[in-house]
Amino acid sequence: MNLRRIDLNLLTVFDAVMAEGSITRAALRLGMTQPALSNALTRLRRLVDDPLFIRTGNGIAPTERAERMAGPVRQALACSAQALGVLPVAPPETARRCFTLMLGEVGEAVALPAALAATRGGDDFDIRLEPQREPVDLEIDLLEGRLDLAWTPLPSRSRDIVSEPVMRDEFVCLLPPVHGAEPLTDERYSLLRHVAVRGASHEQVDRGGRQRDIAVELCHFAALPQLVARTGVAATLPKRLAEQFAAGQGLHVAPLPFDVPDLLLYQAWPAYLDGDAAHRRLRKALKAAAR
Numbered sequence: 001m002n003l004r005r006i007d008l009n010l011l012t013v014f015d016a017v018m019a020e021g022s023i024t025r026a027a028l029r030l031g032m033t034q035p036a037l038s039n040a041l042t043r044l045r046r047l048v049d050d051p052l053f054i055r056t057g058n059g060i061a062p063t064e065r066a067e068r069m070a071g072p073v074r075q076a077l078a079c080s081a082q083a084l085g086v087l088p089v090a091p092p093e094t095a096r097r098c099f100t101l102m103l104g105e106v107g108e109a110v111a112l113p114a115a116l117a118a119t120r121g122g123d124d125f126d127i128r129l130e131p132q133r134e135p136v137d138l139e140i141d142l143l144e145g146r147l148d149l150a151w152t153p154l155p156s157r158s159r160d161i162v163s164e165p166v167m168r169d170e171f172v173c174l175l176p177p178v179h180g181a182e183p184l185t186d187e188r189y190s191l192l193r194h195v196a197v198r199g200a201s202h203e204q205v206d207r208g209g210r211q212r213d214i215a216v217e218l219c220h221f222a223a224l225p226q227l228v229a230r231t232g233v234a235a236t237l238p239k240r241l242a243e244q245f246a247a248g249q250g251l252h253v254a255p256l257p258f259d260v261p262d263l264l265l266y267q268a269w270p271a272y273l274d275g276d277a278a279h280r281r282l283r284k285a286l287k288a289a290a291r
Contacts, residue, residue, distance in 0.1 A: 010041075013026070013040045014041070014052070018066065021059055022060065023041070041053070071157050074158065075159060078158060078160045097125040100146065100148050101149050101150070105197075105220065105241075106167075106200075107265070108129060109221070109241055110167070110244070110290060111166075114285075114288075130147060132199060133150070138150050138152060142270050143161065143270060149286075151266070153265060154266070159271070163267065166265050167264070167291075168264050170263070171238060171260050172253050172254060173236055173253070173256055174234065174236075174245060175192075175228070176229055176234075178232065179192070189256070189258075190212075192212075192233070193213045193214075193234070195216040195218060196214050196216070197219070198217050198218065199219075200237075224237075239253065267287065
């Protein structure tokens with residue numbers, strides 16, 4: 001295929017549709033009209049001889065060919081941006097830095113306080129915390145400099161992003177004291193009313209097809225321990241976070257009565273920050289605190 005005959009803007013359109021999962025949202029993201037984006041996508045479909053995206057009941061879904069293209073296209077766009085000077089370069093060493101992190105509520109509660117304490121309270125840098133992102137958006141934000149480090153359940157496949165395992169934890173059930181006296185059986189677990197946290201990575205854990213009675217769904221963890229203490233609901237969450245909540249509210253932590261995979265988190269950062277001394281000190285402290 002002769003690249004000189006290809007409009008490389010089509011790759012930007014493809015990447016936006018993959019990221020947004022919607023023609024409309026991709027058009028808004030790129031500042032294009034929906035007909036213009038659809039026309040561009042049609043040209044790309046003809047070029048690769050594949051529909052790339054098909055309509056489903058929930059919108060559109062990528063074809064197998066699109067799934068194979070996604071990583072190389074994103075990498076090609078990132079390399080092009082880096083070559084043209086769009087990506088930020090590693091900043092010079094200064095007396096004080098500001099890092100923007102996305103650790104999720106597990107990382108913020110379990111690792112961040114201990115990490116900052118281990119780096120003299122972080123007195124040589126400031127920290128700004130961002131809410132959880134979708135995996136594709138997360139990689140874009142890392143590559144374009146809006147995030148300096150992120151915790152994610154999936155390692156990055158981009159050569160311009162470095163990632164490493166940072167935390168492994170088992171799942172447990174957090175119970176009010178009144179329910180903690182008896183062993184937690186499979187039947188008791190199914191009969192309990194539960195509280196869930198919307199969008200939390202641990203909510204995607206496979207419980208072997210067991211259905212929970214979700215009484216409350218939260219956007220954040222902050223209210224979870226008091227809900228368990230005052231209303232008698234149960235919560236399934238990583239053990240280290242559950243133990244923190246239990247200590248503060250006098251709750252009971254019980255092993256799950258069935259096997260589930262452990263929680264595994266990775267921390268990822270843009271490759272241009274790999275050798276930055278302050279950034280390296282921060283990520284090493286986070287990793288040590290998460291052990």
